Amino acid sequence: MVIVLFLIILISLFSITHWSLKGYRKKSEEDLGNEGEAKVAASLSKISEYNAIINNSYFSDYAGTHQIDHIYISRRGVFIIETKNISGSIKGDYQDAKWSAFLGKEIHSFINPIKQNEGHIRVIERIIGNRYPIYSIVVFARNNAPYGFDGVINLYSLKSHILGYPEQIESGDVMDISALIKSAIDKNLNHERHVNAIYERERRIENGICPICGGLLIMREGRYGKFLGCENYPRCKFTHRVKKRHSFLKGNLCSWL
Numbered sequence: 001m002v003i004v005l006f007l008i009i010l011i012s013l014f015s016i017t018h019w020s021l022k023g024y025r026k027k028s029e030e031d032l033g034n035e036g037e038a039k040v041a042a043s044l045s046k047i048s049e050y051n052a053i054i055n056n057s058y059f060s061d062y063a064g065t066h067q068i069d070h071i072y073i074s075r076r077g078v079f080i081i082e083t084k085n086i087s088g089s090i091k092g093d094y095q096d097a098k099w100s101a102f103l104g105k106e107i108h109s110f111i112n113p114i115k116q117n118e119g120h121i122r123v124i125e126r127i128i129g130n131r132y133p134i135y136s137i138v139v140f141a142r143n144n145a146p147y148g149f150d151g152v153i154n155l156y157s158l159k160s161h162i163l164g165y166p167e168q169i170e171s172g173d174v175m176d177i178s179a180l181i182k183s184a185i186d187k188n189l190n191h192e193r194h195v196n197a198i199y200e201r202e203r204r205i206e207n208g209i210c211p212i213c214g215g216l217l218i219m220r221e222g223r224y225g226k227f228l229g230c231e232n233y234p235r236c237k238f239t240h241r242v243k244k245r246h247s248f249l250k251g252n253l254c255s256w257l
Contacts, residue, residue: 032085039083041055052178054071054073054182055069057071064211066120073178076168077133077168078135080135084140087101087103096112099113127180137151210236213236217240
């Protein structure tokens, strides 16, 4: 009887622990990005200079939907900030499509944040033009940024990094730039709709359809290898780098070698 009671208690404790840890892991995954962005937003708010800060903004244009973690505007320039709140040792290179975080035996892959932020910069350039200097910053909120990359920094050095730039913008332009960017924010977008739009864009590409104009995607050869281009070029200039997982693309695509 004592043994049976002990086993029941042991099973109950295991079940409670299992579900608690499962719930904790789920919560951590969902909140990880928000926690990192909150840390960066707090750090930006402590910079004592004339500035404008735009956090967690969504934009949509011909290239799709975009979510930008932070835009910091001051006399020093327009800083587009991508936040990564990932544990482990970070490995990657400028040209890699994805970087990896090594934590013990676990390996987590994520989009190359440098490339990711280049796309964000193009979004802002389309809004404010090339009159003002725009800089990319990738912040690792857990202070585990890899060394050797310009603009890839730890959270603790964010303030000093920004203040290291010379003043280049007139004070009166700071709020004008901010107002222009804010006017372009898509208020109908949120995280869920943004993610769904990304999936829909990828689905169209996987099926050989241009996500911009609806034309067929054609396999082309460039100086850097094969890529997918829209049949309506030059009217539509959409291109997409070839990936092995696109082997089932439909339409008039060439077969894979």
